[in-house]
Amino acid sequence: MPRVSSDHLQARRRQILDGSRACFARHGYEGATVRRLEEATGLSRGAIFHHFKDKESLFLALAEDDAERMADVVAQQGLVQVMRDLLSDPHGRQGSVPGAEWLGTRLEVSRRLRTDAEFRSRWAQRSEQLTAATRERLRRQRRSGNLRDDVDVDVLTSYLELVLEGLVSHLAMGFPADDLDPVLDLVEESVRRHRNG
Amino acid sequence: MPRVSSDHLQARRRQILDGSRACFARHGYEGATVRRLEEATGLSRGAIFHHFKDKESLFLALAEDDAERMADVVAQQGLVQVMRDLLSDPHGRQGSVPGAEWLGTRLEVSRRLRTDAEFRSRWAQRSEQLTAATRERLRRQRRSGNLRDDVDVDVLTSYLELVLEGLVSHLAMGFPADDLDPVLDLVEESVRRHRNG
Numbered sequence: 001m002p003r004v005s006s007d008h009l010q011a012r013r014r015q016i017l018d019g020s021r022a023c024f025a026r027h028g029y030e031g032a033t034v035r036r037l038e039e040a041t042g043l044s045r046g047a048i049f050h051h052f053k054d055k056e057s058l059f060l061a062l063a064e065d066d067a068e069r070m071a072d073v074v075a076q077q078g079l080v081q082v083m084r085d086l087l088s089d090p091h092g093r094q095g096s097v098p099g100a101e102w103l104g105t106r107l108e109v110s111r112r113l114r115t116d117a118e119f120r121s122r123w124a125q126r127s128e129q130l131t132a133a134t135r136e137r138l139r140r141q142r143r144s145g146n147l148r149d150d151v152d153v154d155v156l157t158s159y160l161e162l163v164l165e166g167l168v169s170h171l172a173m174g175f176p177a178d179d180l181d182p183v184l185d186l187v188e189e190s191v192r193r194h195r196n197g
Numbered sequence: 198m199p200r201v202s203s204d205h206l207q208a209r210r211r212q213i214l215d216g217s218r219a220c221f222a223r224h225g226y227e228g229a230t231v232r233r234l235e236e237a238t239g240l241s242r243g244a245i246f247h248h249f250k251d252k253e254s255l256f257l258a259l260a261e262d263d264a265e266r267m268a269d270v271v272a273q274q275g276l277v278q279v280m281r282d283l284l285s286d287p288h289g290r291q292g293s294v295p296g297a298e299w300l301g302t303r304l305e306v307s308r309r310l311r312t313d314a315e316f317r318s319r320w321a322q323r324s325e326q327l328t329a330a331t332r333e334r335l336r337r338q339r340r341s342g343n344l345r346d347d348v349d350v351d352v353l354t355s356y357l358e359l360v361l362e363g364l365v366s367h368l369a370m371g372f373p374a375d376d377l378d379p380v381l382d383l384v385e386e387s388v389r390r391h392r393n394g
Contacts, residue, residue, distance in 0.1 A: 107311070113370035114304070120371055155379045162380060166363025173310035174317055182352045183359060190387040 013051050016041050017062050020048075025104020029059060029112060056119075063109050064126050066102035071133035078141075079134045079160045080188045083167050087177050087184070107172050110165075134160060138191070148193050156191050163187050210248050213238050214259050217245075222301020226256060226309060253316075260306050261323050263299035268330035275338075276331045276357045277385045280364050284374050284381070304369050331357055335388070345390050353388050360384050 019041030023032045032055070034045050041048060052058035073082050086103065112119045135157045141147040147156070171177060216238030220229045231242050231252070238245060249255035270279050283300065309316045332354045338344040344353070368374060 110366065110370060117371075151383060152379070154376075155383060158376060159380045159383050162363040162367060162377070163359060164363070165366045166359040166361070169307065169362045169366040170359060173307060174314075179351075179355060180359070182349070183356045186348060186352060186356050186387065190383065194391075 009051075012043075012047070016043060016048055016051055016058070017065050019043075020058060021062055021066075021105060024059060024062065024108055029055075029108055032059075056122075059108075060122060060126065063105050063123070064129075066105045067127065067129045070102055071129045074130065074133040074137055078137055079164060080184055080191075083164055083184055083187075084181075086167060086171065087180055103168065103171065106168055110168065110172075131157060131161065146193055147191060151191075160187070160191065206248075209240075209244070213240060213245055213248055213255070214262050216240075217255060218259055218263075218302060221256060221259065221305055226252075226305055229256075253319075256305075257319060257323065260302050260320070261326075263302045264324065264326045267299055268326045271327065271330040271334055275334055276361060277381055280361055280381055280384075281378075283364060283368065284377055300365065300368065303365055307365065307369075328354060328358065343390055344388060348388075357384070357388065 020032070020037050023036050023040035027033075027036060032040075034048075034055070037048060037055070037058075038045055048058070052061060070082060073085070109123065113123060135153055138147055138153045138156055142149060142153065147153075167177075167180070170180075217229065217234050220233050220237035224230075224233060229237075229252070231245075234245060234252070234255075235242055245255070249258060267279060270282070306320065310320060332350055335344055335350045335353055339346060339350065344350075364374075364377070367377075
């Protein structure tokens with residue numbers, strides 16, 4: 001029964017990713033011990049490392065999973081909407097907001113990128129999805145006439161990613177975010193076509 | 198000779214701040230041991246802690262000193278220029294670029310804000326200078342007609358600070374910065390008055 005078996009594998013993999021997400025977010029990479037990962041996922045270390053070679057591979061799979069889900073939101077609603085979701089529910093408490101669940105993972109990725117050169121090279125190969133989704137969304141917006149056409153799409157993509165990075169850092173440092181909605185309005189407006197321009 | 202004595206104290210204080218800046222940037226707060234601070238400043242621990250109560254006070258004085266110097270650049274040239282300086286010489290190697298020397302301290306401040314609640318409350322009282330300098334500069338720009346007048350100055354200030362935070366984070370993670378000049382052009386343009394708008 002290969003189909004059932006594959007479904008089962010997928011479900012188990014999902015269980016591990018979802019359980020370990022909260023664990024890495026709360027304890028950081030080093031603090032997410034195998035014992036804590038067992039508790040968080042409800043599975044034994046044998047079961048966890050049957051699906052993922054080691055903790056590093058599990059963390060990278062998680063970060064990749066989050067990046068895919070963010071890329072989906074970006075494709076449908078744009079990167080500014082991802083930022084708005086993050087503002088409205090930074091710690092993903094509502095559960096229904098897909099944009100914000102990844103903050104913990106993202107912070108841990110940021111931290112390791114700063115401190116771990118080997119991780120940086122492994123991550124570089126996997127971090128292109130979000131950029132690609134953002135760029136593709138902007139291209140579609142330009143074709144439908146909603147995007148300003150005097151600035152290169154690559155520049156607009158880098159701009160939005162830089163603001164996202166600032167927002168992630170702002171939240172990570174515990175600064176208040178309740179006054180940032182008009183800032184995101186300004187960001188959104190600066191990539192839009194100025195109809196009366 | 199109180200004047201000479203005061204000059205001497207100031208010079209010694211400056212020597213300690215400048216020496217320890219590189220030490221904190223290289224080793225991080227925890228890694229900047231008293232022995233390393235002695236080596237970096239060329240002074241004994243007795244001399245160092247005659248001027249600063251403890252390592253925490255030294256680090257806060259350093260961060261405050263950097264914030265003052267950044268605020269001076271902001272007052273004269275604006276926050277976007279601070280960001281351009283950072284791009285052109287992120288690690289302050291040219292020495293002559295005042296905007297960039299603070300990156301190491303700033304990164305360490307960011308890290309401690311994320312991980313140390315007590316530091317966060319001590320820092321909050323000291324971090325207003327840059328915001329105040331940015332706001333004041335924008336107000337002057339508005340009075341001289343260079344700033345857009347359809348968005349509140351506080352929103353523009355938060356916007357520029359958010360982009361700066363993104364840039365600091367971007368550089369901290371070792372991402373390439375050579376394509377960000379046109380992004381900063383876009384940021385600058387988004388706060389300017391649109392003359393043909």
